[in-house]
Amino acid sequence: MNYEVIRTSPSCKTGSERCAEAAQQIDCTAVLDIQGDWPEVDADDLEALAAQLLSGESTCNTLASEIVDETSIQNPNVVKVVRGGNGKAMYFSRQPIPFVKDAHFPILRHIGVYGFARNTLLRIPSLPSSGLAEAESLEQLRFLENDISIHVLDAKGNPWGIETREDYDSYLQRLTASA
Numbered sequence: 001m002n003y004e005v006i007r008t009s010p011s012c013k014t015g016s017e018r019c020a021e022a023a024q025q026i027d028c029t030a031v032l033d034i035q036g037d038w039p040e041v042d043a044d045d046l047e048a049l050a051a052q053l054l055s056g057e058s059t060c061n062t063l064a065s066e067i068v069d070e071t072s073i074q075n076p077n078v079v080k081v082v083r084g085g086n087g088k089a090m091y092f093s094r095q096p097i098p099f100v101k102d103a104h105f106p107i108l109r110h111i112g113v114y115g116f117a118r119n120t121l122l123r124i125p126s127l128p129s130s131g132l133a134e135a136e137s138l139e140q141l142r143f144l145e146n147d148i149s150i151h152v153l154d155a156k157g158n159p160w161g162i163e164t165r166e167d168y169d170s171y172l173q174r175l176t177a178s179a
Helices: 015-023 043-054 070-074 118-126 132-136 140-145 165-178
Strands: 030-033 060-066 080-083 089-093 108-117 151-154
Touching: 015 030, 015 108, 015 118, 030 043, 030 118, 043 060, 043 108, 043 151, 060 080, 080 108, 089 140, 108 118, 132 140
Parallel strands: 060 151
Antiparallel strands: 030 108, 060 108, 080 089
């Protein structure tokens, strides 16, 4: 197979900005932003993101799965997302959200891959930020504050991102155990 490599400029501040710069040179309908720190994302989940974009049901989407351990809920390296009844993200945070006082409510872990309709992606570099995205160090908050809805699909798989040395070591253990 032949693949074309596109180098982006160092002025891109985020992964989505790099994807937008590359997408300017590609004739496409949709783009998936899959970064190397999420090596275990299930191919079926990526197919679901692409299918939703190509059907026109969404112009921006991502994945989530339920967090079942308290350690991950408290861990600021594990990004949490609150999803509304319409399937769209309401907010992302490194803090435990929502605060659950009395009832059981699923806490969702954001899986850091994104899908974009090309026209939506091309808007990303010019979006202003109120500083919220920088405060949480989460670029997707800039999308939300500029009225880009993010559909949050349930992941079939349960991948973990690599944010720390411990995450990397754990990934290597899973990789060698499955070999």
